Amino acid sequence: xxxxxxxxxxxxxxxITGRDGSFHARQMLAYGTTVVAGVTPxxxxxxxxxxxxxxxxxxxxxRETRANASVIYVPAPFAASAIFEAADARLPLVVCITExxxxxxxxxxxxxxxxxxxRLIGPNCPGLISPGQSKVGIIxxxxxxxxxxxxxxxxxxxxxxxxxxxxTQGYGQSTCVGxxxxxxxxxxxxDCLAAFEADPETRAVVLIGEIGGSxxxxxxxFVKAKMQKPVVGFIAxxxxxxxxxxGHAGAIISGAGGTAADKMQALxxxxxxxxxxxxxxxxxxxxxxxQSPSRGNRC
Amino acid sequence: MxxxxxxxxxxxxxxxxxxxxxxxxxxxxxxxxxxxxxxxxVVVKAQVHAGGRGKxxxxxxxxxxxxxxxxxxxxxxxxxxxxTVHKVLVAPAAEIASESYVGIIVDRVSxxxxxxxxxxxxxxxxxxxxxxxxxxHRLAIDPRYGLLAxxxxxxGFALYRDVAPARAAAxxxxxxxxxxxxxxxxxxxxxxxxxxxxxxxxxxxxxIAVDDNELERRPxxxxxxDTTAExxxxxxxxxxxxxxxxxxxxxxxxxxxxxxxxxxxxxxKYYGGDPANFLDIGGSSNPQKVVSALQIIxxxxxxxxxxxxxxxxxxxxxxxxxGIVQATGQFxxxxxxxxxxxxxxxxxxxxxxxxxxFSALTDMDEAVKQAVxxxxxxxx
Numbered sequence: 001x002x003x004x005x006x007x008x009x010x011x012x013x014x015x016i017t018g019r020d021g022s023f024h025a026r027q028m029l030a031y032g033t034t035v036v037a038g039v040t041p042x043x044x045x046x047x048x049x050x051x052x053x054x055x056x057x058x059x060x061x062x063r064e065t066r067a068n069a070s071v072i073y074v075p076a077p078f079a080a081s082a083i084f085e086a087a088d089a090r091l092p093l094v095v096c097i098t099e100x101x102x103x104x105x106x107x108x109x110x111x112x113x114x115x116x117x118x119r120l121i122g123p124n125c126p127g128l129i130s131p132g133q134s135k136v137g138i139i140x141x142x143x144x145x146x147x148x149x150x151x152x153x154x155x156x157x158x159x160x161x162x163x164x165x166x167x168t169q170g171y172g173q174s175t176c177v178g179x180x181x182x183x184x185x186x187x188x189x190x191d192c193l194a195a196f197e198a199d200p201e202t203r204a205v206v207l208i209g210e211i212g213g214s215x216x217x218x219x220x221x222f223v224k225a226k227m228q229k230p231v232v233g234f235i236a237x238x239x240x241x242x243x244x245x246x247g248h249a250g251a252i253i254s255g256a257g258g259t260a261a262d263k264m265q266a267l268x269x270x271x272x273x274x275x276x277x278x279x280x281x282x283x284x285x286x287x288x289x290x291q292s293p294s295r296g297n298r299c
Numbered sequence: 300m301x302x303x304x305x306x307x308x309x310x311x312x313x314x315x316x317x318x319x320x321x322x323x324x325x326x327x328x329x330x331x332x333x334x335x336x337x338x339x340x341v342v343v344k345a346q347v348h349a350g351g352r353g354k355x356x357x358x359x360x361x362x363x364x365x366x367x368x369x370x371x372x373x374x375x376x377x378x379x380x381x382x383t384v385h386k387v388l389v390a391p392a393a394e395i396a397s398e399s400y401v402g403i404i405v406d407r408v409s410x411x412x413x414x415x416x417x418x419x420x421x422x423x424x425x426x427x428x429x430x431x432x433x434x435x436h437r438l439a440i441d442p443r444y445g446l447l448a449x450x451x452x453x454x455g456f457a458l459y460r461d462v463a464p465a466r467a468a469a470x471x472x473x474x475x476x477x478x479x480x481x482x483x484x485x486x487x488x489x490x491x492x493x494x495x496x497x498x499x500x501x502x503x504x505x506x507i508a509v510d511d512n513e514l515e516r517r518p519x520x521x522x523x524x525d526t527t528a529e530x531x532x533x534x535x536x537x538x539x540x541x542x543x544x545x546x547x548x549x550x551x552x553x554x555x556x557x558x559x560x561x562x563x564x565x566x567x568k569y570y571g572g573d574p575a576n577f578l579d580i581g582g583s584s585n586p587q588k589v590v591s592a593l594q595i596i597x598x599x600x601x602x603x604x605x606x607x608x609x610x611x612x613x614x615x616x617x618x619x620x621x622g623i624v625q626a627t628g629q630f631x632x633x634x635x636x637x638x639x640x641x642x643x644x645x646x647x648x649x650x651x652x653x654x655x656x657f658s659a660l661t662d663m664d665e666a667v668k669q670a671v672x673x674x675x676x677x678x679x
Contacts, residue, residue, distance in 0.1 A: 099582075100512045101512060102510050102512045102516075103405050103510050104442075104479075104480055104483060104484075107405060107442045110410050111443065138612060140611075140612050140642060140643065153558070154558065155557065155558020156612070157614075158556060158558030158559040160559075160642065161562070161610055161663060164610070181557060183405060210561060214407075214408070215407070236559075236565060237565070238565040239561070239567075239568050239574055240564070244544050244577075246560070246577055247542045247556075247558075247579045249511075251558075251561070278566075
């Protein structure tokens, strides 16, 4: 099992013929993701790599292929429009990889996707992967192993670092979700924590946060009140100066509560084991008596 | 991107918000001429991207043009929070009956633009927010309908008891909301919004921060960027497509990805070192970006060792390796360099680096320890 994506995911790729979209479409196909359609306006009727039909609109693609998820690689000025289109076609899952989507665009996108019943992941995120089943986005498949650890993170390469620590020490993952580093995102920590708590295959969760906002504090309260499964946390940005944006649009210490120290305290108060270094992840899981899964558990 | 006060005032004025006259000048004599044209007493205000200008001595009253020249002479060239003042705004000294605060930000929790107003405006608004948060009224706006007239008027009455100024403030709030979306602002505020003794409501000072992601589609806003008001190394990095923030330490860091860059800095600190910078080379890094990154880091004379931490995904390790080799061919590095790379095309990268006489590590923890040790070795 897994959360959000699985063997049953029938993926549509918006921007499949673009530079990034085509590169990652090939990676996802090679991983074994069921890619059923691509969308690029004006290129309807073509096929991608001889196997994936390309459509002019998301509505056409959904009607013809029964796609049930979309991943978006279109450039930032068109990304909000692509999310609107996917949600308008009532796709249950939309993953927006695109970086640089204006926040004011997202103030209009988010109420729309909620009303349509679409789960949006991102924008400005690496996407998600259920190892051995489906990869939707850009997380490198070769660093992941099927298993029982759920991973949820606001960052990209830092997530890879932690997945790498897990996989090389025998801790496979049920699903790894990169929720994105922007201030306004479709799916937050709590959504993922709730899904991992309900997923029978997930035994423990690794939560990777960073400075800015108060999402980690809210996640901590949720863990304390609603979760039975052990959670291990990491917060990046202890050395970040206040008032400066550290790369991610959301990673800025502004006002009280946004510092790494505040967030680490909030996690610890909720009973979450907090890593001081990325290499601490497996020792902390062992401390919480989370065993690496038996060999028979591989997908 | 932060706008200067005079730029923010101009945007508000174009949206029909009452803003006093004013002129931006760069020399004391021009300040005197501006004061003569404006007539009467003026206020001379430093135009820098730093809060607390008034408390730092960057805002001064002048009773006449001669005084304006003298005051401008003291403010121009002064340092406020490490930034040099190159421009001053000369504006008529306003008579103030009351000061309030009006601001719009995009709120992460409600995921909406939020209008905040307070009758206790002025330079101590941050203190009001921490000590007496109940004095700040907040309203989350549904962007599909915008700020509705009755909502704005309700907040107008939170500022003023009388209907005339309440209506005037409500109109200003609606115009400020329109201006925020129009400029692509992540923050737009008027502080103070004043009433004059004859009952007019006027925006005396304005601050707008534009979402960097809006600049591509708003060339007229992007053109407002004042590179003289920013640290030169950060301007150079932005032009090279890098995100760079200078810090006070001695370990220069070059990392792909913002989260990993922060985690690397934290680990440097954990092992007893101090990071000299935040530097994210971004996703698809061509070798040239790496060359620029090394130029920027090695130009900082406090850097004693350079640490590369690359987790290849979209970023190819061989691109980074090629960049390091190219850079060290173009200019000689006199300080130790510790390179960690793993992921996409790692083996190719190790071959390139080994042939050029570098060694490469695959473990982040080990690399950070070595970089910190290199700095301590250099100091000993």
